[in-house]
Amino acid sequence: MADLRFSGIGMTSARTRDRLIQRLREQGIVNLSVLDRIRNTPRHLFVDEALGSRAYEDTALPIGFGQTISQPYIVARMTEALLEAGPLRNVLEVGTGCGYQTAVLAPLVGRLCTIERIGALLDRAKERLRELDIRNVKFQHGDGSGGWKSQAPFDGILVAAAPLALPQALLEQLEVGGRLVVPVGPEGEQELMRFTRGEQGVRRESLGHVAFVPLLGGRG
Ligand code: SAH
Numbered sequence: 001m002a003d004l005r006f007s008g009i010g011m012t013s014a015r016t017r018d019r020l021i022q023r024l025r026e027q028g029i030v031n032l033s034v035l036d037r038i039r040n041t042p043r044h045l046f047v048d049e050a051l052g053s054r055a056y057e058d059t060a061l062p063i064g065f066g067q068t069i070s071q072p073y074i075v076a077r078m079t080e081a082l083l084e085a086g087p088l089r090n091v092l093e094v095g096t097g098c099g100y101q102t103a104v105l106a107p108l109v110g111r112l113c114t115i116e117r118i119g120a121l122l123d124r125a126k127e128r129l130r131e132l133d134i135r136n137v138k139f140q141h142g143d144g145s146g147g148w149k150s151q152a153p154f155d156g157i158l159v160a161a162a163p164l165a166l167p168q169a170l171l172e173q174l175e176v177g178g179r180l181v182v183p184v185g186p187e188g189e190q191e192l193m194r195f196t197r198g199e200q201g202v203r204r205e206s207l208g209h210v211a212f213v214p215l216l217g218g219r220g
Contacts, residue, residue: 047063093115094170103134113138163215170182
C-alpha cells in the first residue's frame with residue numbers, strides 16, 4: 001500500500017511524471033540528477049489530497065497559510081543553478097514550505113539545513129521527509145533572513161521567498177566558492193539572482209524574471 005501511495009496512480013502515475021520531465025527538458029533543464037529527483041519525488045504527497053491530480057502540472061499550488069508549493073520548473077532551475085559548479089557539502093534553504101524543494105535537493109547534497117517561519121508547515125514538511133526516508137536534513141522554525149550562524153559557513157544557499165534586497169547575513173555565511181540562489185525584488189518585479197563568493201568579491205548573475213511569495217520577518 002505504501003508503495004502505491006509513493007509511486008502514484010492515474011494522474012500521479014509514472015507516465016504523468018514523465019510528461020512533466022519532458023516539459024522541463026524542453027524548457028532547458030539539463031542536469032540529469034535534478035530531472036531524476038523531480039521524477040522520483042512524489043509531489044502529490046506534498047499537496048492536499050484534493051489537489052493531488054494536479055501535482056504534476058508545472059504550476060505552483062496552494063499549501064495553506066497563504067503560501068504555495070513552488071512550480072516544478074522553478075525548483076529544477078534553482079537546484080540546477082545551485083549545483084552547477086559541482087557537489088555541495090553543506091547547504092542552507094530558507095523557506096521550507098511544504099518541504100517539496102527540500103525533498104528534491106537533500107539527496108543531491110551532503111547536508112541540508114532548512115528554515116521555515118510557519119511552524120505548522122515546518123511540522124508537515126518534517127513528517128513528509130521522514131516518510132520518504134530523507135535523513136540528512138536539519139530543521140529550524142524561525143526567520144531565515146539572518147541565515148543559520150551555528151551551521152555556517154555554507155557552500156550553497158537557496159532562498160524560496162523573495163526579499164526586497166539581498167539580506168547581507170546570507171552572503172556573510174557563504175564560504176569562498178559558495179553560491180547563493182535567491183529571488184530579489186518587489187512583487188511583479190522579481191529577478192532570480194545567483195551570487196558566487198570569490199576570494200576578491202562577489203559575482204552576481206541574473207537568471208531571469210520570477211514570481212515568489214515575499215520573504216517576511218519573524219515567525220508565522
Ligand atoms: N519551496 C517551497 C515553497 C516555498 S514558499 C516548497 O516547495 O513548498 C516560501 C516559503 O517561505 C513559505 O512557506 C514562507 O512561509 C517561507 N518564508 C517566508 N519568509 C521567510 C523567512 N524570513 N524565513 C523562513 N521562511 C520564510
